[in-house]
Amino acid sequence: MTVENSLKLQFLNIAKPLVKNYVPRRYIFFIDVCIAFIAAQSAFFLINSATGGQTPILTFTWPLFAIVGIQALYFIILKSYFGVVRYSSFKDVITQLKVTALSVVTILVINRIYYLTLNEKLILDSGVIIFGFITFSLLFFFRLLVKRTYQSLNARKNSSNAYILGTDRADIAIGEGIISEHSGPFNILGFINLNDKKMLNRIHNLPIYSISQLKDANDIAAKSIIVSDETLQQIKSRNNSILAELLDLKLKIYKFPKIENYDSKTSFNSLKEIKIEDLLQRSPIKLNNLKLSALYKDKIILVTGAAGSIGSEIVKQLAPFAPKKIILLDQAETPLHSIALYLDKNCPQLNYEKVIANVRSKKRLRDVYATHHPQIVFHGAAYKHVPMMEANPIESLSVNFHGTRNLAELSTEFQIERFVFVSTDKAVNPTNIMGASKRAAEIFIQSLAKLNPETTFITTRFGNVLGSNGSVIPHFKKQIQEGGPVTVTHPDITRYFMTIDEACQLVLEAGGMGNGGEIYVFDMGSPIKIINLAHHMIRLTGLIPNKDIAIQFTGLRPGEKLFEELLADKETTLPTHHEKIMIAQATHMYDISQDSQLSELLKYVKQNNISDALKLLKRLVPEYQPIDLVDFKFSRSNPSSQKRTPYTEAYQKISEKS
Structure with a gap:
């Protein structure tokens, strides 16, 4: 696992132990099976339409239930329904992709064996591919819809707008972690480049601002800045005046702890405003x-x-x-x-x-x-x-x-x-x-x-x-x-x-x-x-x-x-x-x-x-x-x-x- 992925996972796992109210897993499993059933129905409908056969809207045949059963089996094996849907991450997307890919491969193998023995197929091979594509798409969009809906209903209720200071891997991981904790105290609007250069790139589909852009703005959208301990040390080692400039803009600065201090009890709700000691403290002391x-x-x-x-x-x-x-x-x-x-x-x-x-x-x-x-x-x-x-x-x-x-x-x-x-x-x-x-x-x-x-x-x-x-x-x-x-x-x-x-x-x-x-x-x-x-x-x-x-x-x-x-x-x-x-x-x-x-x-x-x-x-x-x-x-x-x-x-x- 790369350092970047490790950082992301640590941040994304911060929020999960804090969740008290969530939909039971059996309900998520039931929804996922229903999605597989809809995908199978859609695949049979499209294949029948393309081959000129009968095209009933609903098909209740044993091949359809066999395909849905195989998909459900892999849901259980890979536990793809265990995660909290509103906190779904890239890791969860990969899990759904694995589930669908294994189902498609398994159905194709069964199809081949069934054809060699009885000269028949559960569904045409092209239908299996269509089933896999529709299943993965619906599973992905279901989680995305829940995540965005939850974000819309809760994120702006008690959250204040904030920027992330820096564009390094730790800074990006902080942004991803806060974005995933939608009910947290911060709503991230973008990142601030330490080099004060305008950048056209985006991170997590959020803009990257320069200090000059914030100074020139008539009304700054965010009132808070979040800085990692690593970025803070980097700024102080360069004797940089960035923090003083941000303070002049009446922005509150919050410090995130060192990466080695992250644990399951760490929460973005517990971020502390930066202290004068943080601005003056120098490099850590190495003791024997x-x-x-x-x-x-x-x-x-x-x-x-x-x-x-x-x-x-x-x-x-x-x-x-x-x-x-x-x-x-x-x-x-x-x-x-x-x-x-x-x-x-x-x-x-x-x-x-x-x-x-x-x-x-x-x-x-x-x-x-x-x-x-x-x-x-x-x-x-x-x-x-x-x-x-x-x-x-x-x-x-x-x-x-x-x-x-x-x-x-x-x-x-x-x-x-x-x-x-x-x-x-x-x-x-x-x-x-x-x-x-x-x-x-x-x-x-x-x-x-x-x-x-x-x-x-x-x-x-x-x-x-x-x-x-x-x-x-x-x-x-x-x-x-x-x-x-x-x-x-x-x-x-x-x-x-x-x-x-x-x-x-x-x-x-x-x-x-x-x-x-x-x-x-x-x-x-x-x-x-x-x-x-x-x-x-x-x-x-x-x-x-x-x-x-x-x-x-x-x-x-x-x-x-x-x-x-x-x-x-x-x-x-x-x-x-x-x-x-x-x-x-x-x-x-x-x-x-x-x-x-x-x-x-x-x-x-x-x-x-x-x-x-x-x-x-x-x-x-x-x-x-x-x-x-x-x-x-x-x-x-x-x-x-x-x-x-x-x-x-x-x-x-x-x-x-x-």
């Missing part, structure tokens, strides 16, 4: 599942921040590797309960423990280590909201630095096999307290890696995660739902993005690499302008930016960068065996003189001494430059956006003295 399974199988794994967006996704992705137990540690009670409910429903075989604890309490953490004896630790607990941490610098240092230090020291004390620290790209040349606190934690992790080779310390670093708690996408969605305006801090601000599942997959992969002390950075692709992100999200709702939904610029917030550092820079990274994971070469080296600074920083954090803590943090992380001291043209033109915080004033004094 055998290696990861050997690393995590039957292990006791501690995940801190397990109720957060990153931590919970790490837990979900660890589950298939069958760990002995996962310890879910978080200080947030309700979110921790939510992830537990998810695991009970979707991973009933997983053994896990819920632990309420604060990473700042070393005594509480020691009890957790002593009770559960974890072998691998994924540390994702952190404060990450940049503006909020600017106003609360000690809290940022207390959780991001002190909390990480507590966990890392206990990991050496209890001889943990691997400790994976989830850091951030904001630790690179930090301009905010959140990034600087993470960088201080990275330095401490490197110090332990040098002194404690028994535990493999790994640091992973990546940028913004699409849809994570507190990220820009949920914020924009809420603003759009409220009718706007959508607020963007700066027209030129850019960020690196990856999806939650992609980030966590790379964390698991990096967790199995290295000898200890390495800082792994992820290939985040190309930076995305936040203003473009806002435009896309507004268009996805069928609205027009700055017409239906206003966009306002509010100015950079305290500690916020205009441009994030490019983590995948080949000059500052070394490659690994995974194409999307690199070692940060510039930050790999650790200076032993930093030990005393790290201990002193911890002392100031415990004393709640903001001024001395920031002073020492500047010495420990010399590249730390708060954003308030950096002159941006846009910020200068909006003085009201330059908010001062207690820590920036303290830092200003420190900077002036130095």
Whole structure:
């Protein structure tokens, strides 16, 4: 079977399990036998007319019933009446052709034997051919009539007009599948050519349009576009603007799942509107599942921040590797309960423990280590909201630095096999307290890696995660739902993005690499302008930016960068065996003189001494430059956006003295 036929059959079979009300098979068999009877009567009438014999309208002779009986026998053998008539496809046409052809051949053979023995025939051989032609034609037209009648009565009742984006085999199969499911939510009007060229050809007798034709049309007949996952990936790999152009035309875009995910439960009624994550997601990640399974199988794994967006996704992705137990540690009670409910429903075989604890309490953490004896630790607990941490610098240092230090020291004390620290790209040349606190934690992790080779310390670093708690996408969605305006801090601000599942997959992969002390950075692709992100999200709702939904610029917030550092820079990274994971070469080296600074920083954090803590943090992380001291043209033109915080004033004094 060819790939194209396989695709067609998968799509056509989607609808069949959904059918609840259909004519019983015995009735279809009876109708097919009646059709064979009419065809036989017609054949005898035509043969008698041609030979000059008597031409009665109805003939009730045993040869006629013998011919009809042979045809009925093949109906039963090939089960040609088993299909649902209103969903008849090319496969059903071939079955009817087989039935008729076998009947004709059988009758001809019987005719020959009958003639050799009794010098008579059931019917002239030409009559047999006529019978076969009429039978097949009537069977075909009966199914076509039922199919078209059902389509006329039901297809337009609750369906919306739609186009299929693309003309590849998968796109054609989608079209055929939707056309066959006549009571579905879509009525296909045609296909859209990705090359934007006018084509005279037709697919399934439907026209092929170009983007230009849709733009030039006064009134677009369809309001929806259906795109396969394969076509979507093809468009994104070419950096094509087709989707943006279609969104500008106020067309809703629906995504069909990957071919390998089709099953009998898949329905065209369940197609989902495309999300911003679908537009930004890159090529799939290939993981070394055998290696990861050997690393995590039957292990006791501690995940801190397990109720957060990153931590919970790490837990979900660890589950298939069958760990002995996962310890879910978080200080947030309700979110921790939510992830537990998810695991009970979707991973009933997983053994896990819920632990309420604060990473700042070393005594509480020691009890957790002593009770559960974890072998691998994924540390994702952190404060990450940049503006909020600017106003609360000690809290940022207390959780991001002190909390990480507590966990890392206990990991050496209890001889943990691997400790994976989830850091951030904001630790690179930090301009905010959140990034600087993470960088201080990275330095401490490197110090332990040098002194404690028994535990493999790994640091992973990546940028913004699409849809994570507190990220820009949920914020924009809420603003759009409220009718706007959508607020963007700066027209030129850019960020690196990856999806939650992609980030966590790379964390698991990096967790199995290295000898200890390495800082792994992820290939985040190309930076995305936040203003473009806002435009896309507004268009996805069928609205027009700055017409239906206003966009306002509010100015950079305290500690916020205009441009994030490019983590995948080949000059500052070394490659690994995974194409999307690199070692940060510039930050790999650790200076032993930093030990005393790290201990002193911890002392100031415990004393709640903001001024001395920031002073020492500047010495420990010399590249730390708060954003308030950096002159941006846009910020200068909006003085009201330059908010001062207690820590920036303290830092200003420190900077002036130095």
